[in-house]
Amino acid sequence: MSAAPILQVRNLRAAFRTHHFGVRRDVPAVDDISFDVRANEIYGLAGESSSGKTTLIKTIAGVIKPPLELVGGSARFAFLPDCESLAQASPAAVAAIRWSKLAYIMQGSMNVLNPVRRIGKTFEDFALRHIGSAGDFQQRVEAHLQRVRLEPSVLRSYPHELSGGMRQRVTIALATICAPDFIIADEPTTALDVIVQKDVLAMMRDIQGAMGASILFVTHDMGVHAALTDRLGIMYAGRLVEEAPTDVIFRGALHPYTRHLIASLPRIGDRSERKSLTGVPPNLANAPPGCRFHPRCPLAVDICRVQAPAMTELATQHRVACHVVTGEAA
Amino acid sequence: MTAVDDVSFSMVADAPEVLTIIGESGSGKSTLARMILGIHAPSSGRIVFEGEEVSARVARDRHAFMAKVQPIFQNPFESFNPLKKLDRYLFMTAERFGRAGRGNVERVCDEALGAVGLSLAEVRGRFPHELSGGQLQRAAIARALVSRPRLIVADEPVSMVDASLRMSIVNLFSRLKREFGLTIIYITHDLATAYHISDRLIIMRRGQIVETGEARGVLSAPKHPYSQMLKDAVLTPDSAGIFRSSVQSRL
Numbered sequence: 316m317s318a319a320p321i322l323q324v325r326n327l328r329a330a331f332r333t334h335h336f337g338v339r340r341d342v343p344a345v346d347d348i349s350f351d352v353r354a355n356e357i358y359g360l361a362g363e364s365s366s367g368k369t370t371l372i373k374t375i376a377g378v379i380k381p382p383l384e385l386v387g388g389s390a391r392f393a394f395l396p397d398c399e400s401l402a403q404a405s406p407a408a409v410a411a412i413r414w415s416k417l418a419y420i421m422q423g424s425m426n427v428l429n430p431v432r433r434i435g436k437t438f439e440d441f442a443l444r445h446i447g448s449a450g451d452f453q454q455r456v457e458a459h460l461q462r463v464r465l466e467p468s469v470l471r472s473y474p475h476e477l478s479g480g481m482r483q484r485v486t487i488a489l490a491t492i493c494a495p496d497f498i499i500a501d502e503p504t505t506a507l508d509v510i511v512q513k514d515v516l517a518m519m520r521d522i523q524g525a526m527g528a529s530i531l532f533v534t535h536d537m538g539v540h541a542a543l544t545d546r547l548g549i550m551y552a553g554r555l556v557e558e559a560p561t562d563v564i565f566r567g568a569l570h571p572y573t574r575h576l577i578a579s580l581p582r583i584g585d586r587s588e589r590k591s592l593t594g595v596p597p598n599l600a601n602a603p604p605g606c607r608f609h610p611r612c613p614l615a616v617d618i619c620r621v622q623a624p625a626m627t628e629l630a631t632q633h634r635v636a637c638h639v640v641t642g643e644a645a
Numbered sequence: 646m647t648a649v650d651d652v653s654f655s656m657v658a659d660a661p662e663v664l665t666i667i668g669e670s671g672s673g674k675s676t677l678a679r680m681i682l683g684i685h686a687p688s689s690g691r692i693v694f695e696g697e698e699v700s701a702r703v704a705r706d707r708h709a710f711m712a713k714v715q716p717i718f719q720n721p722f723e724s725f726n727p728l729k730k731l732d733r734y735l736f737m738t739a740e741r742f743g744r745a746g747r748g749n750v751e752r753v754c755d756e757a758l759g760a761v762g763l764s765l766a767e768v769r770g771r772f773p774h775e776l777s778g779g780q781l782q783r784a785a786i787a788r789a790l791v792s793r794p795r796l797i798v799a800d801e802p803v804s805m806v807d808a809s810l811r812m813s814i815v816n817l818f819s820r821l822k823r824e825f826g827l828t829i830i831y832i833t834h835d836l837a838t839a840y841h842i843s844d845r846l847i848i849m850r851r852g853q854i855v856e857t858g859e860a861r862g863v864l865s866a867p868k869h870p871y872s873q874m875l876k877d878a879v880l881t882p883d884s885a886g887i888f889r890s891s892v893q894s895r896l
Contacts, residue, residue, distance in 0.1 A: 363807040364778070479670075508669040509834065509878040516880075520888035535808055538880030542887050565882045579812050581837040582881055583864050589841065591813030595777040 319393060320351035321497055321529050322375070327388035327400075329374040332381075342599045344370040346553040347388070349626065352497075354393075357523060357530045359544030359561065361537060361576075363596055367553040368533045369422065372499050375531070376419055377401025377409065392417065394496055415445040418490035420500040427486060428474040434485055435470030438492065445493045456492065462525075463488045463518055480511035484518065491522050498523075498530045505534060516543050537580055541565055546632070549573045552597050552607040555626060559633040569635045571614050606638065614639045648676040650852035651690070658695070658795075661826045663818060665839040665860060667875070668849035674832045677849075678800045681830065682716050683707070694796070712742045715789035719801040721781035725773040731784055732769045735791060742792035757787040760825070761817060779810035786817065790825075797821075800832045815842050836879050840864045848872050 329345040344367045352358040362368050373379065375390045379402045389399040394416045398404045401417075421427055428437055438456050446452055457467040463484040474482055483503065490498055500519070504512040520543060523530055532544055540547055540561060548558040549570065557570040568574045579589050594611040597603055603610050609619040616639060624636045635641060650673070656664060668674045679685045680692055683703040692699040694714065702710050718724040725734065735754040740746075744753050755765040761783040773781055782802060789797055799818070803811045815838045821827045833839055839846060843860035848869065856869040867873045880887075 509836075509880075510669065510874055513878040513880065517888050536880070537808065537882060538884060541882045542880045542884040562885050565885060576808060577882060579808070580882055581812060581815070581841045582883070583837055583840045583876070583879065586841060586861070589812040589816065591810050591816070595780060595810070596807065 319354065321354045321393045322352040322531070323389070323391045323393075324351070324375065325349050325389045325391075327371070327374060327390055328386035329370060329379070330384055330386050331370075332384050340600055343386075343602065344383075344553050344599055345374055348555050349388075350548055350555060350558060352529050352531055354496075354529055355523075355527050356545040357520070357532050357543055359540040359547040360531065360533045360550060361535065361540050361547060362550030363535060365596060365599070366550040367599075368535075368550055369501055370553075371550070372501055372531060372533055374400075374402070376417070376499055377404065378419075392497065414441060414495065415493045416496050418493070418495040418498045420486055420490045420498065420503045422501045422503075423506060428482060430474050432473075433470065434472055434474065434477075437485075438470065438489065441489050442492045459492050460488055462491075462522060479507055480515065483507060483511075483515050487515070487519060487522070491526065491528070494526050494528070496528055498528055499533075500530055501533045502535075503532075504539065505536070512539070519543070537577065549576070552602060553599055554607060554623075554636065556608065556636045557634065558626070559630075563633055569629065569633070569640045570637050571612050571639075572608050606636075648852055649673040649680065649687075652677060652849075652852070652854055653690075654847060654854070654857065656796075656828055656830075658828075661822050661828050662844040663822055663829045663831055663842050664845045664847065665831045665833060665843035666847045666849060667833060667836065667839055669834065669875075671851075672849040673852035674849055675800055676852075678716070678798050678830065678832055681796075681798055682714060683710055708742075712792040713794055714796045714798065715792060715794040717782075717785055717789055717797060717799040717802045720805045721778060721785045722773060722805075724785055725781065727773055729772075731771055731773060731776070732765065735765075735768075735784075735788055738788050738791045744791060744793065754787075754791060757790040758784070760790055760821065761787045762813075763787060777807075777810070779806050779814065782806055782814055783817070786814075786821075790821070794827070796828045796830065798830045798832070801834070802831070803833070803838060804835070811838065812841075818842055836864060836876060837881065848875065 327345055327348045331342040331344055333340045348371060360368050374385060377400060379385055385400060385402050391399060395412055398408065401409060443452055446455060460467060465484055469477060469485065504515050507515060516539065544561045547561045547564045548555050551572050557568060557573045564573060565577060568577055575592055579591055581589055592611050597607055605621045606619040606624050609615040618638050624638045626634045626636045627641045628634045629641065656662065666674045666677065680687050683699045686700045694702065736750050739750050739753045751765060758764055763783050768784055776784065803814050806814055818829050818831060819842045822829055831843060840860065846858065846860040846863045847854055848856045850871050856863060856867060856872045864876065867876050
């Protein structure tokens with residue numbers, strides 16, 4: 316693993332702010348998050364729905380529209396070292412790195428393809444400005460499609476003529492054609508069948524390995540994280556609560572939420588009772604004080620109710636935000 | 646186009662069970678569910694409920710049939726009208742199915758909510774968006790219980806529910822089977838939860854049953870090549886690094 320991170324996120328905060336009918340609502344969906352993504356690794360982000368995963372990567376990618384606002388902190392890419400965050404970069408700077416350095420595979424990405432444009436045209440829209448001449452371009456696209464095991468004939472197809480798995484491969488080919496340094500993937504396989512999903516994930520790993528890109532991979536599916544990612548960050552209610560190499564998270568998670576999340580996963584071959592946590596994830600418009608997990612936490616003590624725990628590195632590469640766990644370790 | 650092709654199975658009235666139907670999208674599992682619910686009529690073949698063909702029974706008295714066979718759908722946020730308060734749904738269901746007059750409607754609904762771990766106090770006056778996905782799916786199950794059904798057809802009931810709450814819904818189905826003698830048809834593509842709660846299992850592909858049998862037996866040692874492929878494709882915490890090694894060996 317190389318030393319310099321390709322993405323440095325420091326104390327990033329973003330909130331949904333609305334002001335309607337005299338009522339101010341402030342929903343801190345991304346709250347003081349810091350982590351690094353290194354070159355040539357797949358970093359996974361896990362968490363339940365409304366834990367802020369998608370908001371976090373939108374903030375990182377600079378896709379910030381009201382009511383979402385960047386409140387503070389930075390998300391710095393190695394290929395744009397002078398820029399605190401993409402949201403503040405000039406349009407020209409963003410246009411220069413978009414797709415050539417940074418690609419984004421969006422949630423439900425089977426539906427991002429323009430339904431009235433042939434796939435080949437979509438490739439031109441996305442990538443032609445970044446790669447060579449028109450003649451050369453066609454060849455490069457066809458060669459690249461082979462990597463994702465698609466026939467050149469799909470370039471003449473419309474999206475509706477392709478199956479879900481094929482469309483997903485097209486979007487992955489789109490995202491990787493310019494050999495970007497960094498790929499953001501938001502639940503790229505959630506809508507796919509398990510068999511197709513396994514195929515697509517294996518392919519993403521192959522391409523990532525061959526191109527040496529980094530991927531920030533977001534999904535709530537812990538099985539996918541186990542199979543694919545190198546390191547894993549666990550989010551709960553807008554905060555990062557634990558981060559470690561993926562196998563460490565599955566073998567020896569420390570945070571009570573992570574431990575519970577993993578223990579609750581059903582497995583074939585093991586029929587012992589699975590318990591779910593009591594309570595529900597908090598509403599961030601009215602988040603509990605202190606540690607946001609404390610109302611559901613079996614280990615909660617007094618300090619958890621008043622003071623938010625900081626991420627503390629307890630072992631090499633293993634950070635946890637929990638008063639009880641860090642207290643015992645100290 | 647044939648969505649469900651020559652499917653046969655039966656469930657015994659006095660032996661409540663959880664029967665799971667598994668298959669990829671487009672395998673016809675939802676179409677099968679809709680035929681069991683009497684929403685679609687089969688093009689050929691028969692679906693018989695309590696000795697009478699479903700389509701005939703629905704034609705005769707749809708209402709009485711609905712009281713006995715209740716659905717639970719995938720996305721609770723779509724199955725409830727966002728502008729209608731939840732307690733109204735429960736009260737209306739109780740009144741329509743003749744379970745309650747004005748006097749005891751609240752008690753009937755409170756009992757149904759109690760069976761799923763909620764209470765009337767928790768949902769009274771609240772709109773669907775005020776509950777979490779897990780709570781709302783419980784409320785949907787409670788609504789289905791109000792009419793005292795014998796059969797529940799649950800079409801992907803946990804795919805929209807958060808991971809940490811998913812097992813609580815799945816466990817709830819086991820409990821309803823045990824405590825109320827309910828027969829449950831659980832439709833899913835998730836083999837792991839199916840392993841946990843089902844007694845019997847049907848694996849479908851392209852409208853046909855490819856394998857069926859006792860759930861643990863089938864999932865532990867699937868015989869049909871498609872079932873084996875399905876089981877192999879399930880990613881679990883134990884599949885750590887399966888793609889990593891494949892890359893490294895190639896390099």
